[in-house]
Amino acid sequence: xxxxxxxxxxxxxxxxxxxxxxxxxxxxxxxxxxxxxxxxxxxxxxxxxxxxxxxxxxxxxxxxxxxxxxxxxxxxxxxxxxxxxxxxxxxxxxxxxxxxxxxxxxxxxxxxxxxxxxxxxxxxxxxxxxxxxxxxxxxxxxxxxxxxxxxxxxxxxxxxxxxxxxxxxxxxxxxxxxxxxxxxxxxxxxxxxxxxxxxxxxxxxxxx
Amino acid sequence: xxxxxxxxxxxxxxxxxxxxxxxxxxxxxxxxxxxxxxxxxxxxxxxxxxxxxxxxxxxxxxxxxxxxxxxxxxxxxxxxxxxxxxxxxxxxxxxxxxxxxxxxxxxxxxxxxxxxxxxxxxxxxxxxxxxxxxxxxxxxxxxxxxxxxxxxxxxxxxxxxxxxxxxxxxxxxxxxxxxxxxxxxxxxxxxxxxxxxxxxxxxxxxxx
Amino acid sequence: xxxxxxxxxxxxxxxxxxxxxxxxxxxxxxxxxxxxxxxxxxxxxxxxxxxxxxxxxxxxxxxxxxxxxxxxxxxxxxxxxxxxxxxxxxxxxxxxxxxxxxxxxxxxxxxxxxxxxxxxxxxxxxxxxxxxxxxxxxxxxxxxxxxxxxxxxxxxxxxxxxxxxxxxxxxxxxxxxxxxxxxxxxxxxxxxxxxxxxxxxxxxxxxx
Amino acid sequence: xxxxxxxxxxxxxxxxxxxxxxxxxxxxxxxxxxxxxxxxxxxxxxxxxxxxxxxxxxxxxxxxxxxxxxxxxxxxxxxxxxxxxxxxxxxxxxxxxxxxxxxxxxxxxxxxxxxxxxxxxxxxxxxxxxxxxxxxxxxxxxxxxxxxxxxxxxxxxxxxxxxxxxxxxxxxxxxxxxxxxxxxxxxxxxxxxxxxxxxxxxxxxxxx
DNA sequence: ATCTAAACGAGACGGTACGTCAGGTCTTGGT
DNA sequence: ACCAAGACCTGACGTACCGTCTCGTTTAGAT
Numbered sequence: 001x002x003x004x005x006x007x008x009x010x011x012x013x014x015x016x017x018x019x020x021x022x023x024x025x026x027x028x029x030x031x032x033x034x035x036x037x038x039x040x041x042x043x044x045x046x047x048x049x050x051x052x053x054x055x056x057x058x059x060x061x062x063x064x065x066x067x068x069x070x071x072x073x074x075x076x077x078x079x080x081x082x083x084x085x086x087x088x089x090x091x092x093x094x095x096x097x098x099x100x101x102x103x104x105x106x107x108x109x110x111x112x113x114x115x116x117x118x119x120x121x122x123x124x125x126x127x128x129x130x131x132x133x134x135x136x137x138x139x140x141x142x143x144x145x146x147x148x149x150x151x152x153x154x155x156x157x158x159x160x161x162x163x164x165x166x167x168x169x170x171x172x173x174x175x176x177x178x179x180x181x182x183x184x185x186x187x188x189x190x191x192x193x194x195x196x197x198x199x200x201x202x203x204x205x206x207x208x
Numbered sequence: 209x210x211x212x213x214x215x216x217x218x219x220x221x222x223x224x225x226x227x228x229x230x231x232x233x234x235x236x237x238x239x240x241x242x243x244x245x246x247x248x249x250x251x252x253x254x255x256x257x258x259x260x261x262x263x264x265x266x267x268x269x270x271x272x273x274x275x276x277x278x279x280x281x282x283x284x285x286x287x288x289x290x291x292x293x294x295x296x297x298x299x300x301x302x303x304x305x306x307x308x309x310x311x312x313x314x315x316x317x318x319x320x321x322x323x324x325x326x327x328x329x330x331x332x333x334x335x336x337x338x339x340x341x342x343x344x345x346x347x348x349x350x351x352x353x354x355x356x357x358x359x360x361x362x363x364x365x366x367x368x369x370x371x372x373x374x375x376x377x378x379x380x381x382x383x384x385x386x387x388x389x390x391x392x393x394x395x396x397x398x399x400x401x402x403x404x405x406x407x408x409x410x411x412x413x414x415x416x
Numbered sequence: 417x418x419x420x421x422x423x424x425x426x427x428x429x430x431x432x433x434x435x436x437x438x439x440x441x442x443x444x445x446x447x448x449x450x451x452x453x454x455x456x457x458x459x460x461x462x463x464x465x466x467x468x469x470x471x472x473x474x475x476x477x478x479x480x481x482x483x484x485x486x487x488x489x490x491x492x493x494x495x496x497x498x499x500x501x502x503x504x505x506x507x508x509x510x511x512x513x514x515x516x517x518x519x520x521x522x523x524x525x526x527x528x529x530x531x532x533x534x535x536x537x538x539x540x541x542x543x544x545x546x547x548x549x550x551x552x553x554x555x556x557x558x559x560x561x562x563x564x565x566x567x568x569x570x571x572x573x574x575x576x577x578x579x580x581x582x583x584x585x586x587x588x589x590x591x592x593x594x595x596x597x598x599x600x601x602x603x604x605x606x607x608x609x610x611x612x613x614x615x616x617x618x619x620x621x622x623x624x
Numbered sequence: 625x626x627x628x629x630x631x632x633x634x635x636x637x638x639x640x641x642x643x644x645x646x647x648x649x650x651x652x653x654x655x656x657x658x659x660x661x662x663x664x665x666x667x668x669x670x671x672x673x674x675x676x677x678x679x680x681x682x683x684x685x686x687x688x689x690x691x692x693x694x695x696x697x698x699x700x701x702x703x704x705x706x707x708x709x710x711x712x713x714x715x716x717x718x719x720x721x722x723x724x725x726x727x728x729x730x731x732x733x734x735x736x737x738x739x740x741x742x743x744x745x746x747x748x749x750x751x752x753x754x755x756x757x758x759x760x761x762x763x764x765x766x767x768x769x770x771x772x773x774x775x776x777x778x779x780x781x782x783x784x785x786x787x788x789x790x791x792x793x794x795x796x797x798x799x800x801x802x803x804x805x806x807x808x809x810x811x812x813x814x815x816x817x818x819x820x821x822x823x824x825x826x827x828x829x830x831x832x
Numbered sequence: 833a834t835c836t837a838a839a840c841g842a843g844a845c846g847g848t849a850c851g852t853c854a855g856g857t858c859t860t861g862g863t
Numbered sequence: 864a865c866c867a868a869g870a871c872c873t874g875a876c877g878t879a880c881c882g883t884c885t886c887g888t889t890t891a892g893a894t
Contacts, residue, residue, distance in 0.1 A: 014870030016859040022871080043849060054872045059851070094345055118386060121213045121250040121332035122323045128388055135388050163390060164380075166397050171379030172372075178326060178382070179344050182371060191372050198406040224838050224891040251880060262841050267882070431843030432885045437639030454745040470846045473876070487855080533801060535746035538739045539664040544804055552803050571866060578798075579806060580815050588788075594742060594798070595760050596752055598787060607788050614822040643865075667854060678867045683856070 002195070019060070025051040026058065027072040034112035039119055041120050061155055066120035066127045073113045080110075083142055090193055091152035096146050099188035100139075101173060105184050111177055118178060140166050156197065218261070225268070233259040234266060235280040242277070242320035247327055249265050274328035276344055281321045286385035288318075291350055297358035298401055308347075309381060313392050313407050320387055326386060346389045348374050366403065434477070441467040442474060443488040450485070450528035455535055463539065482536035486551055489529045496526075499558055505566035506609055512562050513605035516555075517589060529594055534594060537623050556582050581612045600623045631663035642821035649675040650682060651696040658693070661744055690744035690751045694759055697737045704734075707766055714817055720770050721813035725797060729808050735801055742802060762788050765794075782819065788821050 029051035033042045044065060062068045080103035084092040104111045109188045117135070121128040143166050150156035169192060176184040219229045237259035241250045254274060256263045268274045290310035292300040312319045329340040351374050358364035377400060384392040419493035445467035449458045460481060462479060464471045478484045496519035501510040520527045533551070537544035559582050594601040626694035627768060653675035657666045668689060672679045686692045708716040730736045745756040768792050774780035800808040 014861060014867060017870080018870070038333055044851090046850065048872095054874095055851080056853090056873090057404075057871060058884095060870075087341065088411050107389060115330045119327050122386065123246065124329035125246055133389050136389060140389075147388065161399060164396070164403065167380045167383055167390070168400075168403065171381070171383035173379070174386070175375055175379035175382050178386075179340060181341050181348070182343060182375070188372070189856095191369060192376075193378065195233045195372065195403070195406070198403070206894090218842095221840050221889040222838095222891070224836095227839070228838080252882090255882065256841095260841085262843085263882080264842090264884090265840060268839080428821045429843095430841060430887060432845080435843070435885095440693070444786055454679060454747065454749055460877090461875065464840085464846090468846085470848095471877080472844060472879090474773070488676055522663075533744045533745045538743035538802065539662065541662055547802060549805050552805060556805070573730070577815060580812070580819065582804070584792050584816075584819065585796075587799035588791045588801070590797035591798050594802075595745065595756060597757050597760060597764070598847075608792075610824070611788065611792065611819070614819070645868080669854070670868090678869085679856080679869090681866065684865085689855095690837085768864085773843090 003039045018026060022051070022053050022057060023061065024062075026053055026068065029053075030068050031113070035107070035114055037110075037115045039112075042116065055146065064127065065133050066117060066121070069113050069120070070131050073110055073117065074138075075136065081139075081142065083146065089146075089155035090197055092146055092149070093193040093196065094189045095151055096143060097169060097173075097192055098186040098190075101189060103188045104173070104177060105186075111184075114174075114177060118174075136170075140170065143169060150197075169196060229270065230259070230261055230378045234261055235271075235274065237261075238276050239280055239321070240259060242324055243315070247320070247324040250324065272328075272335065274325060274332075274339050276372035277321050277324050277328070278339050281318055281325065282343065287352065289347075291354065295325075297354075297361065298405055300354055300357070301404065304351060305377060305381075305400055306394040308396045309392060309397060312381070312383040312385060312392075319392075322382075322385060326382075346376070348378065351377060358405075376400075377404060438467070438469055438473060439477065442469055444483065445469075446484050446488055447529070450532055451523070455532040457527070458532065467565065469506055480536070480543065482533060482540075482547050485529050485532045485536070486547050489533065490554075491553065497555075497558065505569065505571035506613055507563075508562055508565070508610065509609040510605045512559060513585060513589075513608055514602040517600060517602045517605060520589070520593060521602075526617075527600075529592060530590075534590075552586075556586065559585060567611075584608075585612060636723055645676055645680060646675070647685065650685075650692065651678055653677075654692050655696055655737070658740055659731070663736070663740040665741065667815060687740065688744070688751065690741060690748075690755050691739050693740050693744070694755050697741065698759065698762075705763075705766065712822055713777065713779035716770055716773070717820065718813045718815040720767060721797075721816055722810040723776075725808060725810045725813060728797070728801060729810075732780075738798075738801060760794070764794065767793060774821075793820060806825075 024036075029047050030042065032050065033046055037046075038168070042065070044055050044058055047053075047068070048058055059100060062071065081099045082095065084095045086092075087158075088156065092133055103109060104114060117132060121132040144162055147156060147162050147165060151158050153183075172188075172192060173184065176188075219227065219233070220226070226397055234255060237255050238250065239253055245254075250273070252263055255261075255276070256266055256274075266276070282333065286412065289307045290303065292303045295303075296298075311317060312322060323342060325343070329336040352370055355364060355368075355370050355373060355401065359366050378395070380400060381392065384390055384396075426574075428552065436605075442463060443461050443527075447555065449462055449466060458481070458519065460471050460474055462482075463469075463484070464474055474484070497515045498511065500511045519525060533548060537548040560578055563572060563576075563578050563581060567574050567576065588604070588608060589600065592598055592604075634688060650671060653671050656665065657674065661670075666681055666689070668679050669691075671677075671692070672682055682692070686695065705723045706719065708719045710716075711719075728738065741756060743757070743758055745752040768786055770782075771780060771786050771789060775782050776786065794813075796816060797808065800806055800812075
């Protein structure tokens with residue numbers, strides 16, 4: 001089993017290389033379908049047909065449909081969300097949340113992909129603990145860093161439960177996305193940031 | 209692995225009128241399956257087999273699997289969550305949130321059913337706008353009433369955005385349930401309530 | 417299949433019955449395809465499509481494609497071949513062989529089915545020892561009986577190796593069918609019968 | 625279960641000219657597989673893997689799997705079967721038939737290859753009229769020459785239908801090989817030869 | 833007491849999608 | 864020029880589940 005790679009020169013690759021155009025076509029097909037039909041109709045057959053690829057090629061490169069959805073998602077999320085480096089914590093927080101939401105909503109947003117990924121995660125525990133959690137933890141870590149910076153600058157109490165704040169923020173976003181009872185809009189970022197930064201002590205505590 | 213017929217004893221046909229025993233057997237079968245296997249394996253065949261019913265009977269009384277899941281859910285949620293009538297807002301809020309969470313987690317909790325319902329809602333927009341939203345709006349209305357009572361008593365500012373608070377609360381609960389990155393526990397109710405009731409104005413606002 | 421449970425009276429069949437029309441449609445579809453395309457193109461998909469049935473129905477009733485082919489074959493062969501009861505052995509033999517060949521050749525003959533069955537038997541040893549041999553042994557037994565009658569009447573030596581004669585007869589027929597180097601025609605029955613009944617002792621044996 | 629690379633030693637690429645070692649490795653791989661697994665498992669992948677060749681190389685040199693099987697067969701059959709030049713017709717016939725059968729049966733025999741070739745021929749009419757018939761006609765011609773010599777020497781009637789005799793002989797051999805209901809053994813050559821040479825006139829005709 | 837109509841189990845049926853496999857073709861880089 | 868490796872599309876395979884459809888049985892409730 002041990003495949004030494006030490007001094008022995010790495011064997012050169014032989015055989016045809018992966019077709020990057022096909023990879024892009026598949027990811028684009030997934031995106032297109034997610035935006036046009038219900039997730040139940042995003043079948044591997046439909047993806048393959050639209051991408052002009054074969055099911056076999058899909059299975060060669062992705063272990064599951066969820067992996068395809070996630071593949072087109074990860075780059076997106078990292079690109080779209082800007083992690084502001086300077087300014088007051090509140091401003092930086094609003095910028096993070098607003099850009100996060102902006103990347104989800106809209107005709108080109110990742111909303112449908114996120115919904116699909118969440119559906120898969122509920123259907124299959126392995127996808128939940130595997131793909132979904134790894135995706136989510138990256139996003140959580142990004143927000144966490146914004147908040148930690150705030151703690152260092154004294155804009156946020158050191159003893160604040162960051163997990164609670166992070167879950168409140170992403171919880172609200174996911175909830176509105178998944179249930180769709182109220183529109184998800186970047187405008188909510190302000191109110192959300194205020195709430196996250198508000199003093200947890202009861203208002204009464206302010207009175208003398 | 210041999211699929212048992214559940215705990216149901218042989219039921220007589222009732223003729224003419226709907227057989228309530230069958231209805232209960234089906235709902236129990238759904239609950240049992242939700243707690244023992246992944247939602248993908250909660251097929252109509254499996255439900256019918258375990259309930260000792262036929263698929264035809266299932267289709268006669270429920271339009272979809274999601275409807276079965278929801279059917280066993282609605283009564284549950286209403287029963288388990290107590291809407292406290294008196295006491296300080298913070299206490300009443302904590303009680304509501306803690307009982308909500310307690311009804312979800314645990315070996316007999318509704319967590320798996322909620323996950324399944326959410327999966328269906330993402331797979332099919334009609335279920336989202338139909339079943340899921342009607343279920344969710346009932347829960348939202350219950351929390352809303354707790355908060356409104358707080359507004360009337362002056363414990364909560366009148367201009368507070370209730371939708372935001374409600375979404376923050378349920379958002380966090382759903383998020384932890386669906387992503388499962390952190391355990392969902394009633395203990396979080398305290399911190400969550402504090403955050404919901406905290407003064408959204410920046411701490412600076414307290415200074416004279 | 418029958419699962420008796422002691423004294424408890426045998427439960428009557430419940431559930432929808434097998435659709436005989438579908439069975440006939442499938443067998444007819446197999447026959448049609450065998451006569452119109454190469455055996456490689458007689459796929460289950462093609463059969464299902466032509467029969468207006470689903471693949472699942474095919475799998476429900478037949479364990480393999482070979483079984484379908486054989487199913488449509490068995491009745492045919494038994495119907496078409498007449499086993500003559502009276503007359504000189506040579507006449508009866510000719511009649512048997514000619515009717516056998518006549519059932520194989522021609523636009524409605526079983527030739528294509530036999531070819532397909534033989535192909536499957538070579539691809540899969542289990543089909544050879546199972547389906548093919550059981551089919552073949554029935555045909556062999558029929559011819560054997562014609563010859564045994566001849567032995568009883570003294571028209572054929574008692575010590576004749578019947579297996580050899582039977583194999584010679586069916587061997588020639590299968591060989592011409594499978595290789596197709598010479599047309600298979602009922603006319604060959606006369607020469608074939610003469611050869612089978614000829615004195616195996618060297619012509620010299622006739623001299624006193 | 626691990627598919628070995630056969631017994632072949634590492635071959636150098638030769639470039640430019642066809643690599644005879646590769647050709648032999650492929651033919652040997654086909655032979656090995658034919659003797660060890662069912663014909664359905666003699667896939668091009670399996671052959672390529674075992675021969676240490678690529679599928680492309682297979683396609684470069686042989687138009688089809690049947691051609692590979694036949695390639696390894698033709699030389700074999702010609703080598704193994706001796707066409708006796710002298711002696712009584714009966715002896716020469718027995719020798720021809722016995723050596724033919726001996727080349728088919730046994731652990732190194734061509735039986736599995738013949739079966740595979742016959743399967744392909746039934747699956748695809750082009751292979752039947754192309755490869756199979758050309759192979760068969762060579763074998764038929766060889767037997768025919770034995771019989772013609774017999775006619776010239778007066779040991780066989782001049783008006784005998786040689787095609788009938790040839791088909792009877794090869795028919796029986798193929799039939800026993802393909803159906804496998806009785807063992808194919810060289811011992812049958814004697815009885816077969818006697819039958820082929822027997823007087824087609826009814827035994828009764830000998831009596832005065 | 834008989835009749836009727838609905839509920840019910842069993843299970844056949846036409847579909848759709850799955851995940852896998854083999855066949856042929858093409859590309860890449862090495863000999 | 865030849866070769867091994869392997870990506871790729873095509874299309875068949877066998878399975879699972881879906882939603883619908885007979886069947887024959889059972890029984891509440893109307894006659």
